[in-house]
Amino acid sequence: MRIPMHRFQYTKLTKDQIATKLKTAEGGPKSASPFSNVLNGKTLKIVTNDGPTLEYRFAANKRLTLTEGGKQVTAGYGELTLNQRVFFSHLIPGEQKGYNVFIDQKTNLATVFEVWTSSGIKQGAGANEFTLDDREVQRQIYFGYVDSGKAAPEKLHHYTNRMTGKGIHWTQDTGIETLELYASVANTNFVELTRHIDDLSYVSTSDYVLADDRTVIYNRTECEFSGIHTCFVADLYSVKQVGVRFGFNDKDELEYYMFKGDGEVVGQLAYLENFDDHGIRPMFAPAPRPAPVGGPAPAPVLPAKGARTTYRPVRTFAHMTDEEVHHAAIQRTSVFGVVTGTGAGAAQPAPPQGLGTGNNLPFSDILVGKEFTLRFDNGGPVRDYRIKEMFKLQYRDRSDNVWHDADYRAYEGDDNLAWFGHMIADSKPRASVQVAVDFTNGLATSIESHMGTPYYGNETSYRAIFGVAEMAGPSSLEAPLYVRHQLTDELVGHAFSWSYSDQTTSMHIYSSPHSMSWVIFTGAQALGAEWCSPCVYVKLRPGVYIFCQNEEACNGAQMIELLNTKASHDCGFTYNGGARGVSLGVTGAIGRHIGKFDIVGLYGPKRRNA
Amino acid sequence: MNILRRSFIWKMGLGASGALAATAALGVSNEDASTTDNPALRAALLEEEKALRKLHQAFEHAMDKGLHEEVIGMFAADIEGTEGAEVVFNGGIFKSRSHGVSRLYRDRFPAGKTGRRMEPAPGFELTADQQRDSVEVLPDLRSAKAVFPYSIQVGIPFETETSLAAMARLHGEGVRTWWEGGVYRVHYRKDVAGHWKISRLEYDMLSRADYRSGKSYAQPISVSRFATRFPADPQGPDDLI
Numbered sequence: 001m002r003i004p005m006h007r008f009q010y011t012k013l014t015k016d017q018i019a020t021k022l023k024t025a026e027g028g029p030k031s032a033s034p035f036s037n038v039l040n041g042k043t044l045k046i047v048t049n050d051g052p053t054l055e056y057r058f059a060a061n062k063r064l065t066l067t068e069g070g071k072q073v074t075a076g077y078g079e080l081t082l083n084q085r086v087f088f089s090h091l092i093p094g095e096q097k098g099y100n101v102f103i104d105q106k107t108n109l110a111t112v113f114e115v116w117t118s119s120g121i122k123q124g125a126g127a128n129e130f131t132l133d134d135r136e137v138q139r140q141i142y143f144g145y146v147d148s149g150k151a152a153p154e155k156l157h158h159y160t161n162r163m164t165g166k167g168i169h170w171t172q173d174t175g176i177e178t179l180e181l182y183a184s185v186a187n188t189n190f191v192e193l194t195r196h197i198d199d200l201s202y203v204s205t206s207d208y209v210l211a212d213d214r215t216v217i218y219n220r221t222e223c224e225f226s227g228i229h230t231c232f233v234a235d236l237y238s239v240k241q242v243g244v245r246f247g248f249n250d251k252d253e254l255e256y257y258m259f260k261g262d263g264e265v266v267g268q269l270a271y272l273e274n275f276d277d278h279g280i281r282p283m284f285a286p287a288p289r290p291a292p293v294g295g296p297a298p299a300p301v302l303p304a305k306g307a308r309t310t311y312r313p314v315r316t317f318a319h320m321t322d323e324e325v326h327h328a329a330i331q332r333t334s335v336f337g338v339v340t341g342t343g344a345g346a347a348q349p350a351p352p353q354g355l356g357t358g359n360n361l362p363f364s365d366i367l368v369g370k371e372f373t374l375r376f377d378n379g380g381p382v383r384d385y386r387i388k389e390m391f392k393l394q395y396r397d398r399s400d401n402v403w404h405d406a407d408y409r410a411y412e413g414d415d416n417l418a419w420f421g422h423m424i425a426d427s428k429p430r431a432s433v434q435v436a437v438d439f440t441n442g443l444a445t446s447i448e449s450h451m452g453t454p455y456y457g458n459e460t461s462y463r464a465i466f467g468v469a470e471m472a473g474p475s476s477l478e479a480p481l482y483v484r485h486q487l488t489d490e491l492v493g494h495a496f497s498w499s500y501s502d503q504t505t506s507m508h509i510y511s512s513p514h515s516m517s518w519v520i521f522t523g524a525q526a527l528g529a530e531w532c533s534p535c536v537y538v539k540l541r542p543g544v545y546i547f548c549q550n551e552e553a554c555n556g557a558q559m560i561e562l563l564n565t566k567a568s569h570d571c572g573f574t575y576n577g578g579a580r581g582v583s584l585g586v587t588g589a590i591g592r593h594i595g596k597f598d599i600v601g602l603y604g605p606k607r608r609n610a
Numbered sequence: 611m612n613i614l615r616r617s618f619i620w621k622m623g624l625g626a627s628g629a630l631a632a633t634a635a636l637g638v639s640n641e642d643a644s645t646t647d648n649p650a651l652r653a654a655l656l657e658e659e660k661a662l663r664k665l666h667q668a669f670e671h672a673m674d675k676g677l678h679e680e681v682i683g684m685f686a687a688d689i690e691g692t693e694g695a696e697v698v699f700n701g702g703i704f705k706s707r708s709h710g711v712s713r714l715y716r717d718r719f720p721a722g723k724t725g726r727r728m729e730p731a732p733g734f735e736l737t738a739d740q741q742r743d744s745v746e747v748l749p750d751l752r753s754a755k756a757v758f759p760y761s762i763q764v765g766i767p768f769e770t771e772t773s774l775a776a777m778a779r780l781h782g783e784g785v786r787t788w789w790e791g792g793v794y795r796v797h798y799r800k801d802v803a804g805h806w807k808i809s810r811l812e813y814d815m816l817s818r819a820d821y822r823s824g825k826s827y828a829q830p831i832s833v834s835r836f837a838t839r840f841p842a843d844p845q846g847p848d849d850l851i
Binding site for chain 1: 768771772773774776777778780781782783786787820
């Protein structure tokens with residue numbers, strides 16, 4: 001797959017189309033590995049908490065009969081075992097639902113996933129209300145046990161945070177390789193190493209269930225993408241999995257197969273909850289209802305069936321054309337809080353900073369008094385700078401030879417390394433540059449940013465260009481001929497929390513050479529909501545990098561940061577535009593190194609079809 | 611119960627016929643009512659004070675647990691010809707139970723996760739004097755004033771369209787919170803059914819700090835007072851002070 005999942009236009013399959021496709025799978029899932037046969041001839045009654053009671057009779061040829069709520073159906077099923085666990089999966093003929101069931105044959109504990117499509121679930125409110133795509137597989141998890149006539153067990157399987165921060169590279173019996181970074185209690189950051197050609201990482205909503213100290217039951221659903229569902233049980237001692245994949249792929253084909261897989265743990269990030277917090281409550285569960293004064297505590301309100309913590313940013317991201325955005329920019333452009341423009345809104349104060357800036361680095365006077373030329377490679381721009389004061393500069397692009405005044409902000413990101421940004425005058429589409437100038441080594445990198453992508457006028461585009469800095473006078477620079485800053489994968493696998501202010505922290509996972517994800521902490525410092533974007537990394541010096549991302553198909557905003565991993569600090573700029581105009585702002589944060597996945601070796605050009 | 615913290619106001623001529631009826635029912639003449647010597651009145655006042663303290667406990671509990679509808683129900687209903695209930699908070703006045711007061715407790719406080727009880731920020735504790743409460747029941751037994759200390763979390767949602775804020779909202783975050791300590795200055799009156807209701811509540815903020823439970827230190831914080839009235843601010847006050 002070449003088109004990134006967040007750009008791919010997945011077909012809005014109808015309920016009828018889905019029903020037709022599911023009919024072909026009523027005989028049960030396929031499997032590259034031979035099915036196991038431990039259930040043949042058995043009858044099981046599975047009792048679940050707050051869920052169904054499922055009475056199964058398993059016959060030969062992978063056929064089962066299920067009695068649920070007095071209704072009896074017969075269907076094909078698939079079955080695989082992992083240690084003492086048996087996992088089986090089947091659909092309910094004629095209905096757009098099925099069950100994935102995990103049974104521990106020693107303890108008789110069971111976890112049941114009810115899965116279904118064409119949910120009709122509505123989310124959002126008012127003008128932002130929308131219905132989930134019919135193709136998006138829903139799931140509801142029930143914890144229970146196999147009724148053996150004895151007393152019900154006191155402890156069932158339960159949600160967990162024990163997988164948080166772990167990364168596993170899985171290779172399935174299908175040949176499919178995935179890298180899964182379980183950085184949140186409610187999401188997975190994953191990379192399709194064989195299905196996709198660009199090794200971009202994506203995020204899907206997930207659940208983590210602890211079966212015992214070595215065994216975890218897991219699922220993820222690729223919401224806002226294909227909607228496909230992957231569910232497995234993993235033994236963390238042997239790092240093996242058995243599971244099922246159910247849903248519709250980018251070609252709208254039904255994938256319903258079981259798999260076995262072998263994994264390798266690629267690292268572990270720290271998770272920052274209190275040590276007595278075991279993640280037993282899922283993130284989507286509502287708080288228990290408080291007791292009225294003097295009265296008994298009412299029962300907690302159960303979350304709606306299928307509830308999960310899923311970020312769906314594009315649902316509320318209004319599309320704007322390039323012209324609309326440029327018109328808005330003429331009306332109102334905010335540069336470091338100073339608003340200009342011809343629209344009524346220009347008289348209003350600038351909107352608050354997109355991100356908190358309380359922990360930003362202070363601005364620097366490193367450029368004051370300097371005149372220099374930045375000459376970028378391969379026919380790139382040549383720009384002259386004259387800077388006499390802290391926040392105002394003059395620049396001239398040799399292509400038009402006209403000097404322009406511009407507001408700027410600069411940081412000293414490392415010794416004698418300037419990092420500054422400003423708008424490009426009279427640009428259409430509106431453009432800005434974020435420039436690193438190494439006054440020790442005579443090197444320069446510019447992130448050339450402008451409004452608009454092929455998809456949205458209100459997204460930003462960026463590219464990194466490399467070149468040299470030339471400066472005459474007593475501090476003259478001798479620019480190198482060959483040495484340059486360069487794109488790098490040195491950050492890949494690392495995770496940092498970035499605290500922009502004391503109340504705004506996000507963890508970045510630099511999950512592949514061209515992409516990253518970010519995770520938001522809950523009040524209890526559990527890692528919760530997560531999303532992802534492509535990005536670039538540039539190495540300026542050892543331990544000093546530029547990281548740039550645009551939140552594509554999200555809110556279109558760009559973050560351009562200089563990361564100094566020696567000081568665990570970043571500083572930089574935000575650039576974004578929309579109906580309220582265009583804004584170039586500043587941002588910066590205090591970092592903590594949360595850990596590292598050893599994953600760089602999984603990336604890079606591969607021999608395909610060899 | 612600390613008698614010293616309680617004062618009884620014995621000002622007759624307040625005019626309410628209900629007041630006269632109430633004291634008359636206790637066999638208290640106007641002269642008697644000017645002192646606390648009448649045992650029946652004294653007992654009645656103590657009962658009313660107890661009821662008011664219980665009401666305030668219920669108020670704090672409801673605030674702490676986010677039971678905002680219960681909180682609203684503790685305010686005096688809007689009745690034609692009477693002054694509606696009001697709340698004074700952060701430089702704004704929220705008027706009438708069904709409008710401003712409801713807006714404050716139904717919309718603004720939940721959005722800002724405001725009202726939850728929390729321990730005082732270290733170094734910002736109220737003084738013993740500031741923590742002293744008092745309940746003053748008028749002799750008509752139908753109106754009262756009280757002062758109670760408070761120590762609560764206050765907050766406002768992040769004013770940003772960033773993904774960070776949107777994602778934080780998915781798990782109930784995305785709110786800038788801080789600690790406030792001060793005193794509630796409360797006026798009560800009885801409704802027609804004889805139940806105490808809050809007719810006016812003022813959050814008299816005395817101290818404010820950037821602090822959350824579990825943090826090892828606190829710093830002073832400055833928070834802007836309300837500057838925009840309702841409806842320009844959909845959650846704003848009806849009037850500014």
